[in-house]
Amino acid sequence: MPDPDIAHGWISSPDGRGTLDVIWSCTFTIVLCSWSVLCLNIPRRGKGYWKTLGHKSVWVIFTIVFPEVVTALAAEQWSSARQSVADFKKSRFVQQDCMWSIKHAFFADMGGFMLREPPPNTSPAPRFKDIPIDAVQILWLAEKGYINWPNISEEQIRDKNKADGFARLLTVIQIVWFGVSCLGRAAQKLAISSLELGTIAYVFCTIPTFFFWSNKPLDAETVEIVHATTSMAEILAQTGSKEATLYDLTPLDFINPPQGLSLLSLFWDGFGYPFLQNTTDKRPVETFPNRKATPPRGLSALELAVGAFIGLGYTGIHVVGWNFHFPTDVELLLWRISGCIIVGMVVVYLFVLAVITFGFKQIARALYGIDANVPNDLRSAVPASAQTAVFALASVLYTTARLYIIIEAFTSLRAQPMGIYMTVEWNNFLPHF
Template sequence: MFSQCLFLAYVFLQLFIVCEAQPTDGNATSVIVDAINTPPKRGWTSGPNGRGTIDIIYSCGITMFLCSWSVLCLNVPAEEDSPFRVFRRRVYVTALAFLGPEFLFQIALGQLISARNSVQQFRNSGRKEEEWTMTHAFYADMGGFKLYSKDFPPFPVDAKQVHYLWTEGYIEFPAVDREEIRDKNKVDGLLRIFTTIQIVWFVVDMAGRRAQNLTITCGELTAAAFIVCSFGTVLCWRHKPADVTTSVAITTNATMAEIICKAGDRAAAPYSRTPLDFVSRKEWPWSIYWSNWINILRCLGIKFGPQVRPVDRFENTHSLELPGNSKWIFFGVTAAYSGVFVAGWNYSFPTSTELLLWRAAASTMCACLVTYWLVTEFGFVWWPWLEKKFRGAAQNATEVEKVTEPLSLVESEWRTSKLRYAAACVRNNTVSQDPQFNVPLKAMLPIYVVGVFYCHARTYLFIADIIQLRSLPASAYDTVDWSKFFPHF
């Protein structure tokens, strides 16, 4: 808790520091055009008596790694998962957080909202505050409770499903003390402390450099952006247990067939993860996009997530819905993350082309965020509304078109069937053709384009962090004179 408080305090300071663009070399135009006025630059610099290139690389690299690794709170693994498999899974999620820390924040925010809703559900059903806390809800949503029935293999149940089974009388209330769940928490406290110290030092050092007009490198700016997203992720997961490897068994005397039959039509559809999907499953635009992308990788032989049904664990990258105003929280943090790169608008680069590419990449990241929202709203909300409203007029126009443009019936049917097949493959590429994963083409095709632009922009920003080091202003290697900030004699 102490480390999180420090983390919160200094990240607010960091947001204030990077909120404005910093021209490190005076007039940015003269840096590009007038070589005479350009301050002296240096390439690789050793740092026996000050800050060297390797110091910059280490400081930025270790900060970004810690922001991606130490903040993770992975779901409970399956019983047969080996330590190596769990470690490999952690590396994969770390890589995802490294490439896009905003994705990890979105997952954490969705889990936070789900946990809060679960606590309220149990409160409304008469349970006391200490009987079902945020820790219980997080533990359930990460696969901490596993249901055992007479006629079905055991499988994990989330918080909503636990509430459903309890209120319907299928199970006893899981009387698990919060401290018992916390005892399962195996997070490395020493690593968290080290992460906090590193982030605090990094933020304070950037503040000092900004105050003394010393050059801040692109790598340091990228690390600051990581801190922004990690701050949000840590806040969302502050009640979630970390590195839990064991689950709690809950048993029911009812058979799964009885539970499904009593649920009626709502449980009639085939399930995607577990037979209790009808209780809590709710796909939303991002989860549909993500499923589409993951299935593209599956077609290439790259498989993620549990391959058995029912699942034996909850996938770590499963993103729960962001309802209502929570979407604006996500967009706000993501905008702050993308906006940090804009702060390097007037930074010094070895060539004017690299400066323009940095500006283009930073602008593209911000534009992709806005475009994603507009395309998603249009494809999932506005277009279905317009289509429903004007469906009659569209049908009449289609009939007129058929009369005024005579085609061979066989040719017309062949073209139509081919187009429909191609559209269906793009719209839904799941193995089971689950209708809940249907993506409107008016959203999916533009999102592909947005994804390509975003990945290229993100990649260039990483590349620029490295290639900028070959020619930096001399002040980039100056250390902060802390004596100017503290009274001394």
């Protein structure tokens, strides 16, 4: 005999909220958060509007599946920008009234400054087209006298920002309203669906992401040209650096090599293959890939702890639905298993990251008999086949669990407690006289 307290099928909403109201509210909040929160790097020149739109749409899907990763990426880029400003304040350019704020640093790290070699009449013919230079490289090149300090104000950078204030305001209003609605339901002990629970998790990631990227230009497309006083070949020769044939991004990668593992360094190797690809297959690259985040001095223990809190907080919210109602016992079991998988894998990921970051020297000496100077030296010593196997298994397991939680949140609406469709009595919160 069917349970009278369970609403089956599609619930209309003439007198209260129905299935469509739940789906629309949650979907609108998730998509709005995922779209408006993204601050991608400057696209490759000549990419075109539709390709750029398609690229951002792919990242929106990525944000829906891995919102905690986007938050961690924003946090690392914010940390890199802050460290760049701190290094600038210690340089000689402060006394020269040069400008360099966190907006400048973000603009540089997103590919906003392009280095152009001198014309052929003053030096050997340029070997490279314009190449992007990040904040660390700009300071290094200027200190060495290879470029003049970029003369661009915050107002000029702000003009490149295409942030849609209305979309941002709409997102904030929607987040606030959704949060108030959930609090109202909790206060009146009304049930919420697993879809609404998942939406709360998205909001949990969106708020800090907005903060970390608040100074990063949105959808900027134009760049500033920085003219070099010396050719690239001469720069490499004078600094004793050999031009690597397999450099990752540009010949200037040696200026800011990876100093340590970041929050996402292992993730990109294992989970982000479709997003790990650079903006172009050409070398040097024409712009920086969106995954680029290279804090000059790595991340502090506090920053790692904040990242761990966000990752565990986002995945942990789903475990709150441990005893939620699902149409079948199998779906409830799979929900619990998926929740345990994503929380457990985040814990394991953070543990491995911490062990490698703080114990890489001892591990490298004990396992491989080598002296490692940076964590990446240890990673290089691990057989590629072993890394591929571990990353592939982790990727499939975590992604499958995440997708199941997302899909089940929608499909479970076919049978939910009647309390899901009861509306909040807001007048109960008003004082009565």
